[in-house]
Amino acid sequence: MSQQTADIIVIGGGIAGISAAAEMAKSAKVLVLEAEAQPGYHSTGRSAAIYIRNYGNAVLRAINALSEPTLAQPGGISDHSLLSPRGELLIASEDEMPSLEAYAAGATGLERMTGAEAAKMVPILRPEPIAAAIYESSAQSIDVDRMLQDYVKLLKARGGTIIAKARAQKIARQGGAWQIEASGTLYTAPIVVNAAGAWADAVAALAGVAAMGLQPMRRSAALLNLGPEHDVESWPLFGTTAETWYAKPDAGKLMVSPADEDPVDPHDAWPDDMVLAEGLHRYEQAVTVPVTRVEHSWAGLRTFAPDRTPVVGFAPDADGFFWLAGQGGYGVQTAPALSQTAAALIEGRAPKLAQPALDALTPGRFFSN
Known part of the structure; x- marks a missing residue:
């Protein structure tokens, strides 16, 4: 079996996984494993493509607001705004x-x-x-296809790799690293990001990590x-x-x-x-x-997670397993803020998102003492 190693493996090539991978590739070697033939096949490619600041609960509204500047002026990601007037x-x-x-x-x-x-x-x-x-x-249309493709280009420009038709079949933690078998190749990294969308709980089960009830x-x-x-x-x-x-x-x-x-x-x-x-x-x-x-x-x-708030952060029951899931119907418009937040948490930096919102996102909220 062939092998590839990285600093971070992202499972899932929707807008959540691709944007997070692009952010993390600034300082790490990142691999994205996508089960389908191309990124964005499922929810990302079927989005309503709209940015609505007031959509969702209070936590999501804070995340929406943090995403808006990047969507409006995506310097370094795209050459012009990803938004257009709609209402x-x-x-x-x-x-x-x-x-x-x-x-x-x-x-x-x-x-x-x-x-x-x-x-x-x-x-x-x-x-x-x-x-x-x-x-x-202030509600605006989002050019979702261009947004996804621009994040793909940014990821690749930073040395990241996307591997299509690579559905995870086995996931195990050995020797301080995660080992993922997918399509005849063994992928190894100390950190794995679970951005598998509707399949996120199934990916966690493969890894022996407690589900979030997605x-x-x-x-x-x-x-x-x-x-x-x-x-x-x-x-x-x-x-x-x-x-x-x-x-x-x-x-x-x-x-x-x-x-x-x-x-x-x-x-x-x-x-x-x-x-x-x-x-x-x-x-x-x-x-x-x-x-x-x-x-x-x-x-x-x-x-959706049970409380309809995304799940973002390290799993409390597994070293190096990071959740980026449960975005519900907000995945595209929250991707800039959540990708920046995920990268900051993984790198040990302080995210821009306020602490109450970070506390509301943590996977630990579903664990009792």
Whole structure:
């Protein structure tokens, strides 16, 4: 069996693993093992591609804010901004007002609107059922493909290596180093970073490390063509504060998601026809244009820890095993901040993220005394 050694091995070539590897490659020899034929095949390649500062719990909002400067001015990663103007409009019926108030609590930069004002911004919305709306002008589209490819280029420029079709089959700690068997090669490093997304708990099990209770959730989407009479590119992302559906302009068409969160096992996800149909029906009830044909549909996995906060830090039960998982639906927009945080923790530097947020991310929070 051939062998390769490194200072750090990252398992998982999604945006989380690739961006962290690129950050760590500044001062270490880094290998990325990706099970698929190319990086970003699963959740990264099926992202809604949106930056929303107020999306998620308080910890995630702090991470989002820390990521924004890098996304806006990614010097050293990309030659120009990874963001472009979009905006986010969330509507609420009378019954959904508690979810609107919960979203607005602790949020910044929101503008309240009436149903009529919301329908003026997105002309296909029915204003009558809308009790209130909130608009976040700072929400922006993310060029996810360019972001991933630019991090790949940065990683390689710093001497890092990505090995595709290298699914970990055995992981063991011997002589102060981790040994990983993948596709007929033995990879060895003192530190392994578990950035395997939906498969992160399975990777931990291979290594004999306690699981975090991560749960992959399926999220479906469909692409609709509303025709030339609708200038969808001028619209913001729009949906309900209760997350019963959302829609986002996509190259002149409209991507609509049922905002489903169905627990599933890790797999190459595909949409459930009934779930998609029910979600499109909810969307139809809010707009004036019926769904006549779905051009394309797909699904991805969003993997959450039990408290819906990412898991970032060294495992308390295994030397040199670092968790970078559980990003849920926030993986792309949190990647700059979490990759910088992971690199700092591994190198023994103080991260930019405030201590309360770091404490909320640590894997040790799931361990009792």
